Amino acid sequence: MGAVTLPCHRQRPYFRRFRKSTALVKSTKVLSLSLATIAVVAVLTGAVTSQAPRKMTLQERFTPRKGAAAEGPVQFFSMPGGKSAVNNNTPTRAREALTGFDNLTNGYFEQGPDFDTITEDNVEPLRSFNDGRFIFEEVETAEDGLGPTYNAQSCSACHQNVVTGGASQIAEHRTGHTFNGQFFESAGGSLIQSRATFPDIVEHVLPEDSTRTFRMSTSTVGEGYAECVSDSTLLAIRDAQPPDMQGTAPEVAVLEGDGSPGVGRFGWKCQHRSLLSFASDAYLNEMGITSPLFPDENTSQGQFVGFGTAYDPLPEPEDDGIDAQAFVNFMRSTKAPPRGPITPDAYFGEKKFNQIGCNICHVSSIVTAAAGTPINGGAFIVPDTLGSRTIHPYSDFLLHDIGTGDGIPIEPTPEFAATASQIRTAPLWGFRTRNRLMHDGLSFTADESIQRHAGQAANARDAFNALGDFQKTQIFDFLNSL
Numbered sequence: 142m143g144a145v146t147l148p149c150h151r152q153r154p155y156f157r158r159f160r161k162s163t164a165l166v167k168s169t170k171v172l173s174l175s176l177a178t179i180a181v182v183a184v185l186t187g188a189v190t191s192q193a194p195r196k197m198t199l200q201e202r203f204t205p206r207k208g209a210a211a212e213g214p215v216q217f218f219s220m221p222g223g224k225s226a227v228n229n230n231t232p233t234r235a236r237e238a239l240t241g242f243d244n245l246t247n248g249y250f251e252q253g254p255d256f257d258t259i260t261e262d263n264v265e266p267l268r269s270f271n272d273g274r275f276i277f278e279e280v281e282t283a284e285d286g287l288g289p290t291y292n293a294q295s296c297s298a299c300h301q302n303v304v305t306g307g308a309s310q311i312a313e314h315r316t317g318h319t320f321n322g323q324f325f326e327s328a329g330g331s332l333i334q335s336r337a338t339f340p341d342i343v344e345h346v347l348p349e350d351s352t353r354t355f356r357m358s359t360s361t362v363g364e365g366y367a368e369c370v371s372d373s374t375l376l377a378i379r380d381a382q383p384p385d386m387q388g389t390a391p392e393v394a395v396l397e398g399d400g401s402p403g404v405g406r407f408g409w410k411c412q413h414r415s416l417l418s419f420a421s422d423a424y425l426n427e428m429g430i431t432s433p434l435f436p437d438e439n440t441s442q443g444q445f446v447g448f449g450t451a452y453d454p455l456p457e458p459e460d461d462g463i464d465a466q467a468f469v470n471f472m473r474s475t476k477a478p479p480r481g482p483i484t485p486d487a488y489f490g491e492k493k494f495n496q497i498g499c500n501i502c503h504v505s506s507i508v509t510a511a512a513g514t515p516i517n518g519g520a521f522i523v524p525d526t527l528g529s530r531t532i533h534p535y536s537d538f539l540l541h542d543i544g545t546g547d548g549i550p551i552e553p554t555p556e557f558a559a560t561a562s563q564i565r566t567a568p569l570w571g572f573r574t575r576n577r578l579m580h581d582g583l584s585f586t587a588d589e590s591i592q593r594h595a596g597q598a599a600n601a602r603d604a605f606n607a608l609g610d611f612q613k614t615q616i617f618d619f620l621n622s623l
């Protein structure tokens with residue numbers, strides 16, 4: 142691509158210099174300033190003040206500085222052909238991650254007061270799993286900063302099935318246009334906000350924005366474990382994959398860290414490495430609520446509608462960072478999706494799944510970094526409850542071109558251009574809870590999803606199609622046990 146100038150640059154969201162937050166505490170909420178809270182706020186404000194000597198454009202903020210840190214030694218992962226990295230942490234020595242669709246903590250944060258007793262008046266956002274869950278489910282209104290453009294009123298509106306934090310049938314749309322192989326976002330960003338607090342600022346898709354996709358709401362449960370997988374382990378998984386199936390590990394900015402990038406793993410494009418960066422992004426882009434890491438209000442198709450206009454009564458940031466941290470504490474405390482009953486057919490189905498190479502991308506077992514390992518550019522230290530745990534995500538958390546790319550890169554910049562044709566290997570844990578499949582939700586059955594696997598997954602799909610009906614059914618039984 143070379144040094145392409147970006148004529149759409151002026152259309153990107155307007156970013157002002159971050160002003161240090163004047164403790165804008167929701168009056169209805171009593172905040173417990175525990176030591177942890179102070180530390181969190183110190184990290185947030187420290188990172189933000191040191192990284193904003195002048196106004197940074199969104200593009201600069203998302204251009205990683207420095208190199209990625211290894212985040213400790215490579216840990217075990219399963220890979221066909223004996224290529225698994227073992228080091229000194231075999232799955233037998235690592236403990237299994239906790240699993241369950243039960244709204245109970247994995248131990249990272251304490252369970253807290255009975256969920257049904259928590260109200261807007263007594264919630265202490267950073268106190269416990271149940272408080273974090275309350276904030277994650279809390280329905281926001283314009284008085285809380287919702288909008289002016291947004292997609293839904295709470296995180297759980299899109300992340301709820303079958304427990305808070307799970308996936309859902311809600312799809313959002315992303316659009317733009319592609320000219321000479323270069324993607325240009327729709328005015329105001331590729332993510333379309335489908336709701337607004339005023340009728341004249343609802344975003345619409347322009348006819349010329351012909352690069353379009355739906356993106357399904359993914360699951361966030363168990364993602365505290367995924368966050369604690371070291372970058373070095375994801376890179377080792379990539380390196381163990383055969384050349385024609387090798388994944389891409391995009392280096393993305395960790396907005397709360399020391400400036401070093403990390404290996405993206407969250408979202409259909411692996412667009413974030415840290416849950417705090419993702420949660421802050423979502424708070425702004427799904428709900429229209431600004432916070433320290435995303436301090437500038439969204440536009441309506443490029444038109445500024447933030448504080449100072451008739452559309453937005455609240456100064457930025459609308460959340461002082463407490464809510465964003467509460468979402469993260471909650472997500473980090475969720476258990477991983479549990480398996481359903483493993484029947485003999487499901488058991489043999491997994492064997493077939495492995496034999497035909499599905500598990501080269503849909504990696505069944507990965508061990509998280511050891512407790513004490515600094516990750517996220519030093520902003521998070523792997524805690525004992527999430528460290529050295531074996532997870533079974535059935536994903537490599539890497540991007541692949543299997544012919545389903547939606548044409549929209551992580552960022553419309555040359556270094557991310559290749560990501561336009563790639564999608565993250567869909568983690569298959571929790572598969573039995575989803576009925577609209579693939580990133581766009583346009584596949585209705587497992588078989589239809591498999592038939593869309595081409596490109597880097599063409600061999601695996603062909604091997605699947607060469608199986609007899611009985612073996613195919615066993616693979617479906619296996620998938621439906623996830």
Ligand code: HEC
Nearest residue numbers: 292293296299357358359407408409419420423424427468
């Ligand atoms: C309108 C629906 C909607 C709302 C509201 C919403 N999300 Fe999401 N969320 C999505 C979609 C869609 C994706 C996948 C987006 C993508 O990859 O482009 C996603 C992805 C995520 C992920 C990454 C999961 C993965 O795939 O690894 C996290 C973390 C997340 N959301 C957190 C949040 C938090 C925290 C909130 C509340 C502040 C929130 N979301 C509100 C729709 C929503």
Ligand code: HEC
Nearest residue numbers: 499502541545564565566567578579580590597598601605
């Ligand atoms: C080269 C990597 C790769 C291989 C090999 C591969 N997949 Fe996938 N798989 C993906 C990617 C990437 C997606 C997401 C694609 C999208 O959403 O557009 C996906 C999505 C899926 C989904 C949809 C999941 C959901 O929740 O929407 C299923 C089911 C699936 N794969 C099964 C299989 C099976 C069975 C095989 C072996 C025949 C296989 N895959 C082989 C990369 C791969």
